[in-house]
Amino acid sequence: MKVNYRHCVRILQSLLITSSLFYCDAAFASADSHLKQDVTTLTSTQFYGRKTNTIGAKRAADYIASRLTSLGYEVQEQTFQYPATFYQKATARNIIATKPSACTQCKKIIFTAHYDHLGQRGTKLYPGANDNASGVAALLYLAAYFADKPHQNQLMFVATDAEENGLHGSDYLVSQLNSADIALNINLDMLVVNKRKPRIYAFLDGQSIAQYKTVITGLSDENITFFATSSSARLNRLFDLNVDWRRASDHYSFAKAGVPYIYFGMGHDKHHHQPSDTLEHIDFRLFEHAVSKIAEFVSALTR
Template sequence: MSPTQIKLISLRFSFTLSILLLFSLTLSGCSTFSTSCKTQLKANWVDQQALKADLAQLTSAKFEGRKTGTQGAALTRDYLNERFTQIGLTPWQSAQADTKTTTQQSKNTDKFNLPFTYSQGFSERKGSNVVGVLKASNPSTSWRLVIAHYDHLGVKGRKIYPGADDNASGIAAMLQLANYAATHPELFTKTNLMFVATDAEEPGLYGGYALAELLSQQNITPNNKQIELAINLDMIGRPERSMVVYLEGRRGFSQFPLIKQKLINETGLCIKAKHPRKRGQLTGNIDWLRASDHYPLHKVGVPWLYFGVPPHQDYHAPSDTQEKIDFEFLAAVTSSAHQLLIIDSLQLGNIQ
């Protein structure tokens, strides 16, 4: 074999090897080089200043840590009602079976509220979800939901637990998603959207269960059979050093690897499909299926995907403050969630 032939074969081998390496890296996303992911993030349309403004309000001393049943929680709902109105959402009035509740919601300050009761210990308590709807520009029975809990731990002693990551981050992202959808109706000609800020997640996912109960009524629109996807945003502003967000729920989607890769390609965000099972005393052995408000929806057959990061040293502490939020990361997670709202239904490929 001549030197020229050997050189050509060597070049072909090198080219083939490069292509295989590139393909391998593409399949693995950015997990191989997770330390460099932050420099690759693309927030695209997300307004980081708006994220900061909403987070500043939600974590302010005025809202007193947003504990269910407190004045701080009521003020939080007033703020969410104001934001939903500004965005142009409409209340989910048709889902209410209690006519008295509907009459109470005629006020602008609470028209998006859906009150519920729950039992805790030997007492009956009250909570209230905040729900807004954005209808598709063409008649459609297909729905996608975005949920995020707004409640936190409130005040203990003289210390306020602001819950910036848990879960003001998820609420701020949800407001961004709602606003972008409302200003870009051309992206949602066949998909109806519902945005739900749930209450009483911290004491036991009670707002999620109240929502799931309503969705299980077949005379409600939407009901659980009409929902293609529910996206749960819970703790999405404080990444680990690896700059990874975890996307639980892969078992419900036959094309999950392709979906995950699409999100990675769009934002450069590192996405892993499974939280680490044990990372010291902070996480222990958390059952991520039952960890947040996607679980009640799971129980009534609603397909779901859950964005979140593992608990950090400021989890459920007064030190979970806005200053520690990574807004570039939060914006990238928001943009990734948006991709799930616009992805084609066939590509979504959820298993019913």
Template sequence: MAPGRLLVAACLLVACGERVGAGRVTPAPDAEAAPPEVAPPKPPADPNPPTSCAGEGDEAAALRCWVRLLAGPGCAGRDNGSPGGATARAAIVAGLQAYGLEMAGETGSFEQPLPRGANVLARVPGRDPARAGEHVVLAAHYDHLGEHGGVVHPGADDNASGVAVALAVARRLVADPPARSVLLAAFDAEEPPDYRTPTMGSEYFMAHPTVAREQLVAVVCLDLLGGDLWDGHRSPLYVMGRETFARRPEPALADDPRLPVRAMHLRLVEDLPHGRQAFSDHGAFFQREIPSLFVSTGRSPHYHQPSDTPDTLKYDKMLAAVAVVEAHVRVLADMPDRPAWARDQPVRAADAAVLAELLAAGLGEGGARGTDEFTGVARARLQADLVRARALAAGGREPSESEAREIVQISLRAQCLLAVDSEMPTAACLLL
């Protein structure tokens, strides 16, 4: 394939990539494209949809409740500007009120109106008067794709899962506030047609902040927290973006039987052939040099499909994710010095090690249940990539910039191959 066509193909895969009918791509959740004309039948409706989750005392039950509510028939896919989106927004606002957060929207409300829809903004005041004016943002978009061709796309993983985890973390923070304030942002309009435009909820907020921009010291963005990259594989929770902090946040990332956790460089999912691109709401902060963490388990086979329903999620993983996200927010909100942007953001040997782990799992090493996307003609290329990734992870030295580019290319190749062949032929992926 000619270089120009390859660049376009890569754009179609990851940058413009799959709005509906998408394939499985490692943690780069929300690259977008138009839906197909023909969609599969509707999933069965929840016979007992919840109408409120504020009264759920048990955290695990509350997570399930929020997902069932937001991905239920009453929200009809939560397209921004739609009645279903308004229903979802009203439920989130009611939950924030019940949990005791302060209003942080416009004109004494929880909402910030957008050209279509509205952001939901709430605040947990910091306990330290000297630092309470500084805010760590905890963000998760609540909109989804709505209905296409008479078929609702429920968006349980994308991103009812992220909102549910954010609400659980906010509830914990209210009970024991950190030193700095935490701004919970449930952004609207993350999906098309607003994606990567000034009307995208996070972009609009940064252009019209309800908290002075200089008071926004860091963001922790949640997107896709309930699925697995492929059936039978326990996907880690990827915590990306530590390299954007001058002093890295270092909460323990010990493995949990419910949820392995891995740190990863954002370049491994964002450094595309045509240029770097953020895949969720952290991008609006990153562009303004605000230290940014992006937390995700990556795209499951149900990504942007009508099959993204509450019954497909791994709720034990989500419950474990609450603790991981809370730990990161607290570290940032309690740091003695204000979190600061790191201008030097090198790819490290540890990033190659995380990538090698993913490749080994995909190839079925050590008894792991591999993916069918890592077989056939791609297998030899990926086995060579695995050998190279392991070599770059070893040796006790950090990679050079040329070696860092190799690591990124290996990552993009793996992401490409995890997409269904209808979106990106295997031969095109192997040319990356």
């Protein structure tokens, strides 16, 4: 069912329903339940924290591949190796989903979200709900959203592995592609929205900030603010951190190849790389609203 969100909002406003969040519950029930189901599944104990080169990561990859296949995509497992220790290599796998496009000369928009996390350390389990089950769930949401919609670009959805160990999955992915064929990378990493300060931050390269900043900030509404920047210093001032946001996630692999990128995330999370990064901290309605806004933005790109 195609849902006109703005029409839903107008109906609610016309009825003078006041709330801190305006949602059309019935319309978004299916999407919201899938987001919650995907995050709940990926953070469950059977995935053991999804550490690369473990049975947990293999199960996560299989789950993601199954979800993408069910949406009608052609799914490929891209296996690669990277140095894990001084003497040994580890095996990892990216999951790549595409659909045939009538426009063979059109450039690609590549969506990425890493599915690996820290696994188990002693008796402690690191579920990685925000980092980055949230990004994978958003990737699957967007894949579903665009599964049957016409678009002027070739869309590729990639769940990357071994991001936590050094962006190895995205590095390998980019090495197998012609960067000249890529219009844009949209990287999804840590998308849980802070309820006290509901913002999504978009970190862009200099070329993309000039092109997309107005559109991204225009996604803001009474529920959530979208903030776009290409300055690490500006983000660090907001969070009192010292992070090179250009290198912070898989978009850096595209940046090194000269590919424009947009990294969507929530910024700083106090539960980052902690056992407390669990789904209990996720407001799924706000999360779904943020992802639907990103879908709205991508729709404008692909018309």
